[in-house]
Amino acid sequence: MSTDASNEIRLAAESAASRAAETAADVPGQEPGNQSSPRRKGLSERDRPLWMLIPGGFLMIIIIVVPLVLGIYMSALDLDQYTLRKWISSPFIGVENFVEAVTASPLLNAVWLSVSYSLIAMVVTLPLGIAAAVATQNAFKGRAVIRSVFLIPYVLPSFVVATVWRTMFQPEGIIDRALGTFGIDAGLWLNGPQSFWTLVLVQIWASWPFIYLLALSGLQAVDHEVHEASALDGALWWNKLRYVVFPYLKGPLALAFLIGMLHHINNFTLPFVLFGVPAPADVEVLPILTYVTSFQSFRFGLSAAMAFISLVLIAIPLFIYLRAVKLDDAESPGAKK
Amino acid sequence: MSRPFVMAYNKDLLAAAGIEKPATSWDELAEQAKKMTKDGTYGIATGYKDNFDPWKFIWAMSVQAGNPLVDGDTFKMDDPAVKKAYETYFGWLTEDKVVDPASVGWSNSNAVAAFASGKAGYLMMTTSSSIPTLEKSEVAGKYEYALMPTIAPGETESKSEDDAASILSGDNLVVADYSKQKDLAFAYIKLVTSKEEQLNYQKIFGDLPANAEALASLSDPKLKPLAEAAEKSQATPFTGAWGDMQLGLLNVTVQSIPDLAAGKVDSSALEARIKEAQEKGQASLDRASKG
Numbered sequence: 001m002s003t004d005a006s007n008e009i010r011l012a013a014e015s016a017a018s019r020a021a022e023t024a025a026d027v028p029g030q031e032p033g034n035q036s037s038p039r040r041k042g043l044s045e046r047d048r049p050l051w052m053l054i055p056g057g058f059l060m061i062i063i064i065v066v067p068l069v070l071g072i073y074m075s076a077l078d079l080d081q082y083t084l085r086k087w088i089s090s091p092f093i094g095v096e097n098f099v100e101a102v103t104a105s106p107l108l109n110a111v112w113l114s115v116s117y118s119l120i121a122m123v124v125t126l127p128l129g130i131a132a133a134v135a136t137q138n139a140f141k142g143r144a145v146i147r148s149v150f151l152i153p154y155v156l157p158s159f160v161v162a163t164v165w166r167t168m169f170q171p172e173g174i175i176d177r178a179l180g181t182f183g184i185d186a187g188l189w190l191n192g193p194q195s196f197w198t199l200v201l202v203q204i205w206a207s208w209p210f211i212y213l214l215a216l217s218g219l220q221a222v223d224h225e226v227h228e229a230s231a232l233d234g235a236l237w238w239n240k241l242r243y244v245v246f247p248y249l250k251g252p253l254a255l256a257f258l259i260g261m262l263h264h265i266n267n268f269t270l271p272f273v274l275f276g277v278p279a280p281a282d283v284e285v286l287p288i289l290t291y292v293t294s295f296q297s298f299r300f301g302l303s304a305a306m307a308f309i310s311l312v313l314i315a316i317p318l319f320i321y322l323r324a325v326k327l328d329d330a331e332s333p334g335a336k337k
Numbered sequence: 338m339s340r341p342f343v344m345a346y347n348k349d350l351l352a353a354a355g356i357e358k359p360a361t362s363w364d365e366l367a368e369q370a371k372k373m374t375k376d377g378t379y380g381i382a383t384g385y386k387d388n389f390d391p392w393k394f395i396w397a398m399s400v401q402a403g404n405p406l407v408d409g410d411t412f413k414m415d416d417p418a419v420k421k422a423y424e425t426y427f428g429w430l431t432e433d434k435v436v437d438p439a440s441v442g443w444s445n446s447n448a449v450a451a452f453a454s455g456k457a458g459y460l461m462m463t464t465s466s467s468i469p470t471l472e473k474s475e476v477a478g479k480y481e482y483a484l485m486p487t488i489a490p491g492e493t494e495s496k497s498e499d500d501a502a503s504i505l506s507g508d509n510l511v512v513a514d515y516s517k518q519k520d521l522a523f524a525y526i527k528l529v530t531s532k533e534e535q536l537n538y539q540k541i542f543g544d545l546p547a548n549a550e551a552l553a554s555l556s557d558p559k560l561k562p563l564a565e566a567a568e569k570s571q572a573t574p575f576t577g578a579w580g581d582m583q584l585g586l587l588n589v590t591v592q593s594i595p596d597l598a599a600g601k602v603d604s605s606a607l608e609a610r611i612k613e614a615q616e617k618g619q620a621s622l623d624r625a626s627k628g
Binding site for chain 1: 439515580598625
């Protein structure tokens with residue numbers, strides 16, 4: 001799960017970076033490029049060797065489409081430990097699993113927890129990431145080291161991050177002791193209402209470098225001439241940042257926001273390793289609930305319904321994301337980049 | 338293989354508190370633990386955040402009080418014996434104050450570590466697999482195993498037909514009814530449960546042999562209480578709903594941990610949590626009897 005997500009993020013980071021580079025290349029010589037592109041497009045489209053897509057398409061079908069269809073079909077079956085042997089020929093019960101998931105399980109609460117925790121973590125990491133990117137934009141001695149250090153939380157596997165934080169958050173663990181020296185008794189971190197904020201905190205720690213990366217790629221796209229021009233006009237640092245630099249960051253950051261949300265909502269490893277199963281009620285997020293339903297209660301049909309609901313939930317930002325990057329008309333001249 | 342659960346005790350700490358024999362009832366256990374609790378040493382080491390231990394305590398105390406939790410098609414978690422079991426188990430921390438307050442965040446391995454450092458009189462719910470750790474610790478040579486109490490909280494004698502000293506624990510081998518290779522499967526079972534193979538496994542992993550002849554041939558005196566616990570083990574209810582029941586029993590403890598840390602588990606809150614687990618467990622049992 002986490003590898004998938006990080007791959008996706010890496011891809012997105014690359015595409016954001018390349019688009020940023022494109023923008024940089026486009027701006028000065030925009031006019032000639034625009035005029036010639038429609039004609040070239042027509043030519044290349046005719047002779048595209050589409051058959052070369054067959055191996056990839058075949059893999060996509062096996063790896064993505066078949067499991068997806070199976071999963072959706074499972075969500076309409078009464079598939080549990082008693083009927084597992086019959087698997088896809090288990091009794092068909094239509095939408096009953098969905099009804100049960102929505103009315104008789106903590107699903108809605110889990111959705112609320114997942115979305116709110118993701119949103120809070122995202123809103124906090126945005127300014128952190130931007131600040132870090134701006135701070136390391138201008139060259140100074142040791143910048144390469146600082147930039148590398150910033151990426152440490154991002155390259156650590158979720159499992160490691162969660163294990164280390166769990167150890168630190170133990171009752172009478174290192175965090176409690178550190179706070180104790182200031183006379184603060186913080187209470188429990190890994191159980192009870194505060195566990196929600198523990199999850200948010202650890203998520204922030206683990207994911208701000210991603211925002212930083214994308215903000216950095218946005219900053220690279222700001223032309224030298226723009227800096228010069230604003231300096232000539234006498235813009236001071238805040239005005240320059242606010243009116244000149246930030247508009248460049250809008251694209252990459254919107255992207256970062258959406259991918260980050262998807263990643264947080266889907267994050268299983270972090271809450272699972274931090275809190276264990278059964279999770280405290282305050283952190284029973286969507287992936288945990290789906291997992292418990294499947295592999296502790298063995299209600300595979302019900303859990304497939306839950307998974308499908310979370311897929312729909314995720315598809316909403318995903319749809320916005322696809323619209324935003326406009327994968328379909330990347331070649332057309334007026335596309336927003 | 339079988340992994341019966343027992344408790345370990347620190348001989349020096351028990352002797353220093355003037356205790357001659359390890360406790361045989363849960364009430365006595367708490368009394369003895371109180372005597373040993375002082376100056377950073379606690380009577381009992383156990384982990385409330387462990388992913389398994391909590392439900393084993395509740396199950397054991399409840400069985401010993403005469404309630405095996407499942408009666409035909411009825412799940413009986415709303416029985417007073419279950420609440421009493423939770424109160425006893427939580428009470429070590431909130432009432433008797435005989436466990437380290439930090440144990441609300443402990444798993445079983447933290448408890449083993451506390452016992453291994455000589456800071457606890459009893460280590461609850463452990464098996465022979467703790468021997469390798471304890472033999473290399475400060476308590477090497479100073480500890481023994483004993484049966485866990487078999488007399489339910491508040492009682493003076495066992496109310497259960499069997500002693501239920503431990504949950505019947507170990508590995509199961511199943512041959513499916515629809516298997517096409519039944520003979521081969523049974524031949525395999527015969528092989529792995531043979532005396533030689535079981536003794537070989539014991540040597541490597543520390544688990545007790547399930548083969549009676551092999552078990553009898555083990556001479557380490559430390560293993561005697563374990564063998565006895567294996568004999569007095571009782572199985573959890575055999576139903577497909579047990580997974581949900583176990584989850585429910587455990588979940589009551591998980592959701593009570595904030596109260597435990599605050600030093601008091603409210604009786605009505607506990608009842609509400611038990612009730613929720615009862616309903617879920619019963620629903621699951623209904624599905625099991627329907628399937």
